[in-house]
Amino acid sequence: MISIEADLRQRCALAIGRAFGAQHAAGVIVKAGDPKFADYQCNSAMALGKSLGLAPRQVAAQIVEHLSVSDICEPPTIAGPGFINFRLTTAHIGRTLEAIAAEPQALARAGVAKSAHRQTVVVDYAGPNIAKEMHVGHLRSSIIGDAISRILEFLGHTVVRQNHVGDFGTQFGMLIRHAQDMKLADGALAPIEDLDAYYKQASQRDKTDPQFALEARRAVVDLQNGQSQAVELWQQIRRESRRHAQEIFQRLGLKLTEADDRGESFYAGRLPNLVEQIKNTLEVGGVGSQTALREPLGRDGAPADFSHLPAIDQLEAAGALQSPQATERVADAQLPSPVVKPFAAISQGALCVFLPGYEDKDKKPFPLIIQKGDGAFLYATTDLAALHFRIMEDKQRPEDQLPLHASWHADRLIYTTDARQAQHFSMVFDTARAMRWHVHPETGHLVDMIYAPFGSMLGADGKPFKTRSGESVKLRELLDHAEALAGRVVTEKNPSLPEAQRHHIAAAVGIGAIKYADLKQDRTGDYEFVWERILALDGNTGPYLQYAYTRICSIFRKAGAMDAAPARLDLIEPAEINLARHLLKFADAVDAAARDLKPHHICTYIYELSGFFSAFYEQCPVLKAPQPATVSSRLILCRVTAAVLQVGLRDLLGIAVLDEM
RNA sequence: GCGCUCGUAGCUCAAUUGGAUAGAGCGUCGGACUACGAAUCCGAAGGUUGCAGGUUCGACUCCUGCCGGGCGCACCA
Structure with a gap:
């Protein structure tokens, strides 16, 4: 299935070309409409009316005349200054979802086709410095970069993740000089916590001791020229730092491995x-x-x-x-x-x-x-x-x-x-x-x-997110805290689950909450990191969406044999139709996220989806529906909704989904 | 000073890139558990989109000028 928006855009371009000539068919505007008026709308008639010197509504009428959309839409209508409104037929919505549900490969992609124009794309993200513990300064780059990588990869691009680790810069001079003074034995600096403390000492000396600073700069040059005797030390620091980073990446669920280290x-x-x-x-x-x-x-x-610049002869x-x-x-x-x-x-x-x-x-x-x-x-x-x-x-x-x-x-x-x-x-x-x-x-x-x-991560006070003593918060501690808070909620809500499972859920919910809170906002802005808001169980949060998914899983656990037979999808109730229609817009959301490199479009879409699903869930009993055909029909809606949540959360945003929580 | 960026409901944020009556959540108030998980759902109130101009059929979006916040500006990354 390709994006319906893209499909209609093509059809409108074709119609415009037929009506007014191909030169007018470029830059056709088709977008999701206000649900009150339309599922999609074409807004090209106004601009076209201008350039052709015709009344926009007349232009719209001619476009409609040349349009062939009856296989997917009700007859298009013209409104306002010249909007062309499209309403998908329930028959088409039903057919499409039926086909997705029936085909395992389509279901695994929630009906989203791969891009026609595939590229080799390098995504440069994370990029921690070695010899320091990862801290919140690395969090957004890691989370956002990983989501962008996943989205592009999902669309069929060849993604080359590059972790541009800071392992060769000025800071190493300090470390090497400090090590020489401390006469450290091999292996004495194993754990990352030691390295971190050690880095701080060196950094302090660098700031206060000009002679030390000078020698540190010289040590960098030697290192970069391969003339340093400190290479062994450097390797050692590097190994430990990579180990630490991989540990954090794994906890965060990033698809970043040592093969991506450069x-x-x-x-x-x-x-x-x-x-x-x-x-x-x-x-x-x-x-x-x-x-x-x-x-x-x-x-x-x-x-x-550069014509606005003074005409200085550059030579x-x-x-x-x-x-x-x-x-x-x-x-x-x-x-x-x-x-x-x-x-x-x-x-x-x-x-x-x-x-x-x-x-x-x-x-x-x-x-x-x-x-x-x-x-x-x-x-x-x-x-x-x-x-x-x-x-x-x-x-x-x-x-x-x-x-x-x-x-x-x-x-x-x-x-x-x-x-x-x-x-x-x-x-x-x-x-x-x-x-x-x-x-x-x-x-x-x-x-x-x-x-x-x-943008930056800010605390509740609107200032950069720091510890009380003014240090940057270590990622390990941040993640520990999130898991502990989530663990408390799991134990409270679902005390009967085995401890190991509660532990697993707490990790998924805690980490997921942090990632979702970051991804749901337009990345260009600063964002406020406030624990209560992030781990809130309602509203547009990670836990809420994970919960929405588990509710669907719960239906399937109870469905048993009812779920076996391939079925027809009959869309009758408004809640069914609204849910179904929105399911078809997933591809548009993924396209938007890929176009802008902004994962929050997917978050917004998924959250809206869970809203439509909730309405459906409240108003339309699935397993207790009166007719067996209705049961199986509604199970299809559940099936595709679960698939979209799974693809969106897990595959594109990198947030774990849970059968139970 | 120059450059970049942001300013939308009490708070935190959307608005498919110039489209129709600017939407959510939190908070507040009022409702719903002997129907598939109440970590839920439904309803209500809440706006001069920082200010002033401009561009046009149409502006939160683009242009100009202000106001206010953040960030950057020579050997750190």
Whole structure:
């Protein structure tokens, strides 16, 4: 089954093409209508009336005349300024659901077809730092990124999850220096709690002791150059951190394994060459500058318009920049301002990329630093290296091919990271465009580089979610707390269940509640983490939806043999029809979530669905219906509702469903 | 200062990307358990969508200017 919205859109486009010519058939607007008027509506007649110089209602009438929808809809009606309203026939709704229920494969997908245009999509999420316990700062990226991955995968895309672990940055210098002073024996730092405390000590010294800080920076350079004697220590820390992260990921139910780990250190060997490439290409007067810069590109891949900027000759300074050594002589005061095309230069000792549109508070060009004055690389460098790897590089070695076990090139990159990194990624993407690293090496298509940011987790006071002492809350403790609270409720509501099962339920409910609370909101906003609200049993919460699912399971447990025979679906009661109609809109919700990379569309849909199911449940007895045919008919509705909840909650949002709770 | 972002019912949030009379939950008030799980359901009250202009058949949505909150702005990630 394809989305009905998409189906009607096609049919309307066809009708418009027949009525007015194919050139008018693009950009047809079909969307779910207000239930009072229609299931779906086409709103193209108004705009079309404008461009054709005809009365919108007349346009609508002509569209309807050329429309062929009688197999799924009542005759379309025209309303208001020119809305074309569609009402699905109950016969079509019934047939479609019958078919889904009868076909195990369709049921397992709740009737949702795979996408026609499949891509290889990299989703970059989680990305914890090693040597530190995972804390709430990693929670949203992990949950949202995982849901986005699941949704795209469900639609048939090849998803490459990438856990861009922070394992090679500045913080390691501190750790190594501190370790040297402490003369730690191998294995002395096993548990992650030790590492965490140890990290804090090192961080403290780094802030207060300039000499220590200096030596720490030097230790990073050595590590990145492979000249460190601390590699063994680093490996040890890394192992323990990965073990800890995997434990958390498993508890959270993320589909993130060690095969998806590709830490910053993975790119270490590539960095010097990469930096050299950028320098050669973007240096003013450099080898690639003419081709790379003749057509500067905007953020969305279209040629950027810099016509509003003063016409500064971008090569004016080039006379002083012909030789490599001259790069050093770009005096900061003489940086062209504003920047009209990307270029690389040494500024204040660091190798930088300057891009149009970025200025600091003094209106001076603001750089993306790709190599520090002391020679160390930093996150912009590894992010660029990762981007290049994901799009451009042919993967030959088995470790490069992970997690797919074959060479791959991304068609799309998605970064699920904190909204505060917006400018960073914007600059990384612009740099990649300047380097033409966003051109797929095989297809020549431009690769979408999408930043999917999310807001902060706030406490009930509206300030960042922290412990009373001002530290970030550890994920392990957060999850423990959620499970304990959920466990209390389970024991209270259902004391007769065996303890092991109560334990299992508590984990599913506690973790599910946290995930659902995060996913149900539009990710771009901040959200308030308040325990009472998250673990509430009613309203739009995880526990409520899990409960709705268990109620259906309970019906099937009691149905027994009644459920055996294949059956017809007869939609008679309004509650039946409303439920059935909404079941068919699941594909639209999944499409919306995939389009916006916003899982909350699925949450909203599922919650509405449980509302329709509740009405049905109250008004239409299933097992105690008077006629056997009614029983089996209603069991079909239960069957498909359960399937949608299961696919939505478990497969797409990554929230466990339970037969009993 | 510049940039990004947000402002919708008392509170927490939706609104299918410009569509019809802006919807939910919580809270409040009032109802429903001798019918499939009451971790439930039904009903009621609650709005000048921060303010002021503009664009058009139509604006919570787009543009401009204010007001207010958050975040970012050179070698941390």
